[in-house]
Amino acid sequence: MQSRTALGGAAMGCDHCYTDHPTTVPCTRPEGPPCDSEALSGMGYGPLVLMRKLGAGALGTVYLAEHPSSGAHFAVKVLHPHVAGNPAVLTRFYAEARSAQHLIHPSVARVLDVRQAPSGHHCLLMEYVDGTVLSSLPLPLPPAEAVFLLSQVLEGLEAAHACGIVHRDIKPENLVLTTGRDGERRVKLLDFGMASTLAAGFTEEELGAGMVVGSPAYLAPELWVRAEPDGRADLYALAVVGYRLLTGRLPFGGGGRMGEMLLVHKPSRPLPPHVIEERVPPALSAVLMQAMSLRPDDRFASARALHAALHEAMRRPAFGCIAPPAFRVKLEDPRGLGLQPALVNDVSEEGLRIASNGPLPPLGARLQAELSLNGWALECACDVVRLLPAEEARTWGGRQGFILRFSEPSDDVRRLISQALAPPPAEPAPDPELAQLLSRAAAFSQDPYTLLAVHPHADFAEVMRRVAQAERRLEPFWQRPLPAEQRQALAALRGKVEVARRTLGEPMARARFDASRGNFRGVARCLAAGIPPTAVERLRQTFLTTRPDAEARARSLFDEGILMEAQNVLDGALSRYAEALSVDPLNLMLHRYYRALVQRVRTVQTEAPARPSASH
Incomplete structure (x- = not known):
């Protein structure tokens, strides 16, 4: 469900269009449900069959789909008919889906396909996530x-x-x-x-x-x-x-x-x-x-x-008896699987509080444990002295689990626990040299060209040289003792440099960024780096989706340039082509015309001194 509050309007949502608007703005969605969500169950989508509805939102209804021969499951989002009837939304739906198809990561649900089904519904095929x-x-x-x-x-x-x-x-x-x-x-x-x-x-x-x-x-x-x-x-x-x-x-x-x-x-x-x-x-x-x-x-x-x-x-234990991140515990598995990692919520000199999603051990049971901290690992025995079932855990905002008490811990175990509970060392004083660098960096804009002090028309070799230079400048500070605030600021600055590297150091990413800024000369660097024309055209279509008038504006400027070039007004034609490219920077045809005219102007300028003057 999308937003249910409108800026400047009453804190109420529209039950018809699934968006937020003030009550003074009429709803434009037709009356009636977007579609009979269950009526699509059993519909075919390629080799898949829609089995049942999983949920619905502002854009569409999501179904569980099954591949009958393999039993594999997928999710299919079916665009609401009233939404699909809006050309702008439908165009963006396909553009966003095709962009998402290139996003592959274990923490992102895959978008596998987008197409119009034989039934006429517009569908998005996705990885089914059960959890x-x-x-x-x-x-x-x-x-x-x-x-x-x-x-x-x-x-x-x-x-x-x-x-x-x-x-x-x-x-x-x-x-x-x-x-x-x-x-x-x-x-x-x-x-x-x-x-x-x-x-x-x-x-x-x-x-x-x-x-x-x-x-x-x-x-x-x-x-x-x-x-x-x-x-x-x-x-x-x-x-x-x-x-x-x-x-x-x-x-x-x-x-x-x-x-x-x-x-x-x-x-x-x-x-x-x-x-x-x-x-x-x-x-x-x-x-x-x-x-x-x-x-x-x-x-x-x-x-x-x-x-x-x-x-x-x-990395640093901040207070009390919360287990520090470096403190690890393995416990004897009651199923005979040996020592298994356990999630420790709290640690004290007497024992541990363990969180567990599985069956709780019997009260009074003795479990073998392995405690480790900073490379130091010791075994000891622990007794289950209290159970914390889910109902009780919810009353204090925690997870179900149990409490262990150390059974006759050795001196080494006591020292390890004391080290785990030790307060963090005092923070070092701020580094003055880093403070000066961070102060200057605070004035940098989010423009990666400015951050790296590199010209927007620079080639890729120069961009990477500046990235390496920035990384070398920051590297020595990581070896120094720094207070947490300065270390966080240093990490943030390093993150900006890394974003600049990914944005400007890879042709597709840089072309996308430069196009958004109208930097067609930067885009030209990316084209020269060998981006396939088909990839450029996909980028351009996505770019134009958010700028519906850009193509027409660029065409008008281009036509003016063509006329000027025919009249041999080369500087004026070059200026018009540049304006057109600033509006539509991923237009390959415009780039070809611009490069050809630049070369022609250079040729004219080179030959001009060789011509005899009028006085002769």
Whole structure:
């Protein structure tokens, strides 16, 4: 379900169009349901058969599909007929789906195909993800568990952002915790491109009246004021998800409170997570608060930078008896499978609190355990002194499990536990040289060309030389003792350099970026690097989808240039071609005309001095 709050309107949602608009704006969706969702069960989709409805949203209904001969399962999203009737939405639907097909990552649900079925329905074939949405987990989660989940999502976002794909609607309902064939738990991110698809159906008048697309509690502030989002909007939304996982509540409450605050120009900061939930390390709390900054420039520059900051925050035990991340425990498996890793919630001098999703051991049972910390591993025996069933655990916001008490621990075991509980060492003083560098870097824009101090028309060799230069400049600081705040800022700066490398160092990514800026000379560098024409045309179609008048404007400028060239007004023709390319920078035909005319002008300029002057 999309946003149910309108900026500037009453906090009510429309039950007809699945979007948010003020009550003064008439709903444009026809009366009646979008389609009889169950009527499509049994419909064929290629070799697949739609079995049953899984859910429905603003764009369509999702069905479980089965391959009869193999029994393999897939998910098929069927676009609502009233949505498919909007040409802009339908075009964006296919463009976003085709972009998502190139996104392959273990933490992202695959988009496998998009096409119109024989029935006339427009369908999206996706990987079927069977698991638990994060909104259904018992909250709050232990910090280590929350960081584990967030880290997997960030890995998927890093891959998506590298492809130029922004999700725009990250929320717990789009994050599914599942178990892979290898038995490893994995978070899958669903519904890439669907928010952008829905937004394509809004007119300028509707947007101006306050319609927003997305889930209001997770919507980045810039999206409430119609800004074009980048990856930092996804990081904001994921930080709100992390806040909820750690505290069990939302930072700004439900509905569109963030939008209302922006409207009246009174944004306020929520309470940091560690103030609400004492188990949350202050360093982890600070990372999420930075990621939820109102200004995109104040957040982390990339998913990788936020990922690094989360793990850096968890490296040091922050307080009390929460188990430090480096502390590991293996317990005797009652099924005779030997020692198996256990999830430790708390540790004390007397024993451990263990979280477990499986059957609980008998009360009073003695279990063999292996404790390890910083390469030091010791065995000991533990007694089960208390069981924490799911019903009881939910009352204090934890997970089911049991409490162990060490049975006659040796002196070595006591020393290991004392080391695990030792307070962190005092933070070193800020490094003055790094402080100066970070101060200068704070003035950098999000433009990767500016960050690397490289010309927008530079070739790829120069770009990579500047990247290597920037990395060498930062490398020595990692060997120095730094306070957590400086180390986080250094990680964020390194993340910006890495984003710049991925954006400008790979032809397809750079072509996409340069096209968005109208930098056709940068695009020309990418074409010279050997991007296949078919790939360029796919990029161009995606580019034009968001700029419906660009092709016509460029054609008009091109026609003016053709006329000037015929009249031998070469400088004027060259200027018109350049203007046309700035509007439609991925147009291969325009690039060919521009290059040919540049060469012609150079030839004329080279030959001009050799001609005899009129005085002779």
